[in-house]
Amino acid sequence: xxxxxxxxxxxxxxxxxxxxxxxxxxADAVQQHREQALKRFLAGGFPTTRDEEWRFTNVAPIxxxxxxxxxxxxxxxxxIEPLLFAGMSCQIVxxxxxxxxxxxxxxxxxxxxxxxxVAAAAADLRATLAPSDGRNDAFVDLNxxxxxxxxxxxxxxxxxxxxxxxxxxxxxxxxxxxxxLPRLFVHIGEGAQASLVESYGGVGEGATLTSAVTSLTLAxxxxxxxxxxxxxxxxxxxxxxxxxxxxxxxxxASTAITLGGRISRNDIFAxxxxxxxxxxxxxxxxxxxxxxxxxHTTIDHAKAHCPSHxxxxxxxxxxxxxxxxxxxxxxxxxxxxxxxQTNKALLLSDEAxxxxxxxxxxxADDVKCTHGAAIGQLDEDAMFYLRxxxxxxxxxxxxxxxxxxxxxxxxxxxxxxxERAMWLIEEKLKLEHSL
Amino acid sequence: MxxxxxxxxxxxxxxxxxxxxxxSVPTGQVxxxxxxxxxxxxxxxxxxxxxxxxxVTSGEVRYNGQDLLAMAPEERATAGVFMAFQYPVxxxxxxNSYFLKAALNAKRKAQGQPELDAVEFLQLIKSRAKLLxxxxxxxxxxxxxxxxxxxxxxxxxxxxxVLEPRLAILDETDSGLDIDALKIVSTGxxxxxxxxxxxxxxxxxxxxxxxxxxxxxxxxxxGRIVRSGGKxxxxxxEDKGYGWLDAAPAGARA
Numbered sequence: 234x235x236x237x238x239x240x241x242x243x244x245x246x247x248x249x250x251x252x253x254x255x256x257x258x259x260a261d262a263v264q265q266h267r268e269q270a271l272k273r274f275l276a277g278g279f280p281t282t283r284d285e286e287w288r289f290t291n292v293a294p295i296x297x298x299x300x301x302x303x304x305x306x307x308x309x310x311x312x313i314e315p316l317l318f319a320g321m322s323c324q325i326v327x328x329x330x331x332x333x334x335x336x337x338x339x340x341x342x343x344x345x346x347x348x349x350x351v352a353a354a355a356a357d358l359r360a361t362l363a364p365s366d367g368r369n370d371a372f373v374d375l376n377x378x379x380x381x382x383x384x385x386x387x388x389x390x391x392x393x394x395x396x397x398x399x400x401x402x403x404x405x406x407x408x409x410x411x412x413x414l415p416r417l418f419v420h421i422g423e424g425a426q427a428s429l430v431e432s433y434g435g436v437g438e439g440a441t442l443t444s445a446v447t448s449l450t451l452a453x454x455x456x457x458x459x460x461x462x463x464x465x466x467x468x469x470x471x472x473x474x475x476x477x478x479x480x481x482x483x484x485x486a487s488t489a490i491t492l493g494g495r496i497s498r499n500d501i502f503a504x505x506x507x508x509x510x511x512x513x514x515x516x517x518x519x520x521x522x523x524x525x526x527x528x529h530t531t532i533d534h535a536k537a538h539c540p541s542h543x544x545x546x547x548x549x550x551x552x553x554x555x556x557x558x559x560x561x562x563x564x565x566x567x568x569x570x571x572x573x574q575t576n577k578a579l580l581l582s583d584e585a586x587x588x589x590x591x592x593x594x595x596x597a598d599d600v601k602c603t604h605g606a607a608i609g610q611l612d613e614d615a616m617f618y619l620r621x622x623x624x625x626x627x628x629x630x631x632x633x634x635x636x637x638x639x640x641x642x643x644x645x646x647x648x649x650x651x652e653r654a655m656w657l658i659e660e661k662l663k664l665e666h667s668l
Numbered sequence: 669m670x671x672x673x674x675x676x677x678x679x680x681x682x683x684x685x686x687x688x689x690x691x692s693v694p695t696g697q698v699x700x701x702x703x704x705x706x707x708x709x710x711x712x713x714x715x716x717x718x719x720x721x722x723x724v725t726s727g728e729v730r731y732n733g734q735d736l737l738a739m740a741p742e743e744r745a746t747a748g749v750f751m752a753f754q755y756p757v758x759x760x761x762x763x764n765s766y767f768l769k770a771a772l773n774a775k776r777k778a779q780g781q782p783e784l785d786a787v788e789f790l791q792l793i794k795s796r797a798k799l800l801x802x803x804x805x806x807x808x809x810x811x812x813x814x815x816x817x818x819x820x821x822x823x824x825x826x827x828x829x830v831l832e833p834r835l836a837i838l839d840e841t842d843s844g845l846d847i848d849a850l851k852i853v854s855t856g857x858x859x860x861x862x863x864x865x866x867x868x869x870x871x872x873x874x875x876x877x878x879x880x881x882x883x884x885x886x887x888x889x890x891g892r893i894v895r896s897g898g899k900x901x902x903x904x905x906e907d908k909g910y911g912w913l914d915a916a917p918a919g920a921r922a
Contacts, residue, residue, distance in 0.1 A: 615759045621718070621741050622742075622768075622831070623778070624742060625774065626740070626742065632770070
């Protein structure tokens with residue numbers, strides 16, 4: 234270990250000892266959870282490109298910085314307004330990793346819904362204690378060791394909640410590099426239906442590292458619509474881990490929209506752990522400048538008769554780089570699996586690039602799995618067709634990019650969220666707004 | 669003259685296809701361009717619409733007195749030039765009627781007219797859809813996506829009916845059409861014949877010209893117009909093929 238690395242690691246160890254003296258550190262199971270995670274983190278360090286799962290994503294810029302625990306902050310209500318949504322069933326605002334009661338709206342929770350913090354999450358923490366199968370989970374361990382607060386949402390059996398829950402994590406920058414460690418647990422009870430929007434944004438300047446961990450569990454027959462919207466600044470680092478566990482005949486439909494971050498990464502795991510569970514993982518990532526965005530998904534077909542659908546799309550300009558790795562595991566018992574995966578990327582500049590890889594691991598014999606990838610520029614024939622009808626070159630380009638993104642965004646049920654996502658994509662790509 | 673082409677030379681994929689083509693079409697007339705495969709018919713249509721794959725190496729094209737070749741494809745379109753594509757392009761995710769509204773309003777804007785509002789636009793496309801016996805459901809679908817060959821061609825003429833061009837270029841609109849579809853498309857085209865409009869109908873077969881009767885027929889072989897005549901010329905070609913023209917004097921060159 235080089236001296237520099239040792240110094241950085243001792244900085245994290247010292248920060249941990251300081252944290253230990255605060256009430257937020259917790260006791261018993263939580264304390265154990267933190268200590269074990271820190272031990273693993275200090276022993277393993279951040280991943281390198283020698284780790285198979287991080288081959289194309291060099292996180293050295295993260296490792297070279299020592300991120301301290303984020304300071305408590307109280308951003309202006311008006312400054313965070315653009316990060317909120319109207320018409321949600323509740324809005325939970327997490328600032329620098331801590332729930333802000335003042336900024337959150339929790340009074341009008343629908344019947345059957347409870348929202349709690351760390352105490353209710355203790356049992357879940359125990360369940361997520363074990364590190365997963367030898368992977369480098371440094372970022373998850375960083376969250377496990379240092380998280381300041383947790384959001385725990387529970388929906389009682391047979392409850393139907395129409396309007397989405399919105400959990401928004403806001404990074405408030407200052408002069409020091411800060412780490413934000415949001416933790417979110419959502420349980421959907423048997424036969425219940427709900428939708429969740431988790432979003433990530435920032436106000437102010439300053440280097441931040443967000444390492445978010447989200448655990449979603451669906452009881453039998455439950456339905457969860459999930460949207461993840463990441464719109465952090467171009468100087469932010471964003472690493473997120475989402476685990477969804479699906480029981481028998483439950484339905485999970487997720488749309489992940491990635492727009493920000495100097496380096497951003499989503500690791501999404503969906504485990505189809507009951508017959509007849511159905512999973513849809515869709516997403517779109519838009520990157521430009523000198524940024525890197527990485528999506529790793531794993532759909533684990535553990536039981537029989539489960540369909541899964543996956544469409545991921547990328548739009549890349551400037552010198553942006555993207556990584557897409559779509560793993561589908563079909564276990565021996567998972568007969569009659571039907572899995573479909575597509576990754577498409579639009580390269581808007583000569584210097585943009587993507588590494589895309591489907592990864593199918595199939596141990597059952599009576600299954601249907603398809604995958605496809607398509608990387609390219611805007612369709613020249615379509616461009617000419619539009620122009621030959623009088624539509625300007627710029628409008629034609631806008632129309633085609635819009636259509637490309639629309640296919641993914643159309644899966645978002647809440648109008649305000651879908652429209653905002655499209656607006657943000659248009660803004661990012663400097664397209665004319667369609668609304 | 670609405671369209672005047674003088675000594676036009678065009679290359680595609682590095683090969684010269686049009687080798688000095690000269691042709692004039694006055695307003696109010698329908699001219700047919702016939703010729704064997706590879707003679708340059710579609711190259712002419714695409715070069716006139718500004719397709720980037722076709723390089724004009726020399727010659728001149730004046731449309732309504734303007735230098736057509738100096739105009740971008742969208743400028744040609746908004747100035748009233750319309751090409752019905754031989755192979756209409758499928759554009760997933762772009763709604764047919766949204767696309768058409770954008771096209772129509774681009775043209776109206778370029779011509780200094782106010783944009784149509786949603787109600788006016790809907791009335792217009794409904795009446796035009798009726799003319800082409802188009803299923804309303806097609807308007808809500810993505811542009812040409814999943815359309816049959818016949819539906820695509822019908823959609824081209826439908827767009828033409830909505831955009832009301834001054835110069836319509838039909839590139840092998842009859843190819844791939846069965847007789848019923850051919851009749852519907854022809855009815856649509858004939859309804860748009862007008863003293864203010866000219867049409868250039870590119871076709872390989874005389875069959876189409878039974879339904880869209882041209883004022884003048886031009887024969888294109890090896891990149892040049894080798895003969896021009898009345899509608900009887902099309903019948904003569906049907907009867908004798910194109911071979912006999914090679915031996916004939918080129919005096920009739922327009």
